[in-house]
Amino acid sequence: DVKVTQSSRYLVKRTGEKVFLECVQDMDHENMFWYRQDPGLGLRLIYFSYDVKMKEKGDIPEGYSVSREKKERFSLILESASTNQTSMYLCASSSPGDLREHFGDGTRLSIL
């Protein structure tokens, strides 16, 4: 079964810090995604990548960047964390022929 692993379940950081969220998948999937999930807003796509070193902006990319140096790893970077980035962050992966996304368990990030 596909496994998507997010490096931290809970993370507390301070305003202005540079924050890295890491995601690794073990199924050689081409596509990887970062979402944030907020109550009443559902899941919103931040960035996605369909190949190594390729990235595209999702619906809410402001304040975030991403890195994909290896196929299995997709990192989300908060350049200068702010309190409005306190949220649940979900990573997912898929292959183009599968049509479904496999999700990690999420990282609950608090910015103080």
Added chain:
Amino acid sequence: AQSVTQLGSHVSVSEGALVLLRCNYSSSVPPYLFWYVQYPNQGLQLLLKYTTGATLVKGINGFEAEFKKSETSFHLTKPSAHMSDAAEYFCAVRAGGSNYKLTFGKGTLLTVNP
């Protein structure tokens, strides 16, 4: 562009009762449609999906959904609710073809009362 509307942010049913979670979508091209479930403190799991072919789709845990093009709907049902069905449910749409992105609804929290 595509969008998803889930009617009702919170649905409460009794154990053994019918579960009906509503989802309407808009898409400029034939859509692929999905239902995901999220249990507390976990990521999302795929319940079922519609791509092409039979419009009544069966998923895991006794859930099914019917694609109705004329109504642009993809409602999720289960004949008899179980306590373990309590979770948040998300409907999602992807435009058919090369578009890789899913668009999610805002979710419906299902509560099952004993």
